Amino acid sequence: MHGTVNAFGLTEGSSFWNDFRYRRGSEIFGEAEPADRLYQVKSGAVRTFKLLPDGRRQIGDFHLAGDIFGVESGDAYRFTAEAIVNTRVGIARRETVFCQFSKENTFPGADVLKLVAKNLEHAENHVLLLGRQNALEKIAFFLTEMDRRLESPKLLMLPMSRRDIADYLGLTHETVSRSLSLFRREGILAFPGKSQRQIMLRDRSRLVQLAFSPDIGSQLS
Amino acid sequence: MHGTVNAFGLTEGSSFWNDFRYRRGSEIFGEAEPADRLYQVKSGAVRTFKLLPDGRRQIGDFHLAGDIFGVESGDAYRFTAEAIVNTRVGIARRETVFCQFSKENTFPGADVLKLVAKNLEHAENHVLLLGRQNALEKIAFFLTEMDRRLESPKLLMLPMSRRDIADYLGLTHETVSRSLSLFRREGILAFPGKSQRQIMLRDRSRLVQLAFSPDIGSQLS
């Protein structure tokens, strides 16, 4: 075995990751399908979501370069996964990965536990966000989260559409658009590029403050 | 070791559970406290929740007789736990339980993984509920969930208040009350007892249908 070992004990650049490519919008795996594989984003981005019978969609999480997704402790995937943009993905058979873990660790299962626990923590925070925060707080929180995960670049290059953001935050794409426009008018962010998905965060501290203050929004014009 | 082994491999009536009692409303553990214990509800009910800085509350889950709670893979609790009514709780030191697991299982970690995975699945469904369902769907879903967990009794005896339900579903207590009244007027449920927490489900199939149909609600008077 070769390659460097990351925080989850998964080797990067190792032989058991087979590279695949997905066109934007294409499905990587479907809800309720047998969960026999594990995935890692090499480049691009992925959304995992659930659908209600009438088509309403709730995105559970976005997966960016380096993220592992498709981790299940049961037999089937509980989300559908789609490529948001053209994406390169590493795929490994579940048994292969877990088997290699067993050889390397005195406490097999610890690493899959760590991955599941990370998902749980994210979902728990997501519940709080969806249940008790208003539109402006949600947008502020989302921007802060993406900024952190993309390591606070000069310019935030979002791979996802307004509708994706809406389906992640429990809003409509119109409300997302309006909230971003409001923040722009307030000078909190700017769209310096041609694409509206390139966002410059001009006041990160203000954004963090807004993420947990329901009333500040109403003070904005 | 004695006692029967349940689905999670935790022995019931076993020696490592120390019994404690909590008055209704009292705190069992607090968010961010060291997570060195594991809990099981013997009788009564518990709520676990997060608070925003300004006091808004989001209940993550209710724990009923038999349920295990306080399972963490990290160092600290991520929720506060309170007794909803006077409650008897079994408490075990975390190391004790995990240690006993190790002796009994060839795959240590599998059982805590199972518990964490169960929490994750619940949180994922909760995200869908909060993000994409309206008030009537939420209430119908909640009643169906409680009915299932209490094993479809003749009369649903809810331990929690309207406000608790509201904070679980991301609503206000007034909206919860109004929705329940609407269902009562429609003959879907009834309050046969003196307490409004005793609910008789008169049409379970209708309730399940309502839980995933946003438009049916508007057809009601």
Place this chain on the structure above:
DNA sequence: CGACTCCTTGACAGCGTTCAACAGTAGTGG
């Protein structure tokens, strides 16, 4: 280049919240 999709903005509607009042219930203490 052309046909999409994506994003923004406006006008309006409606769902759920907010504020308020009141009745019923239950817990507390004499």
Place this chain on the structure above:
DNA sequence: CCACTACTGTTGAACGCTGTCAAGGAGTCG
């Protein structure tokens, strides 16, 4: 056991946040 008090639940009225519907322009992918 009863009276007191606080909590709980219901309902009404008005408001406002967010959704819905619509249109138009910008961007992007093939």
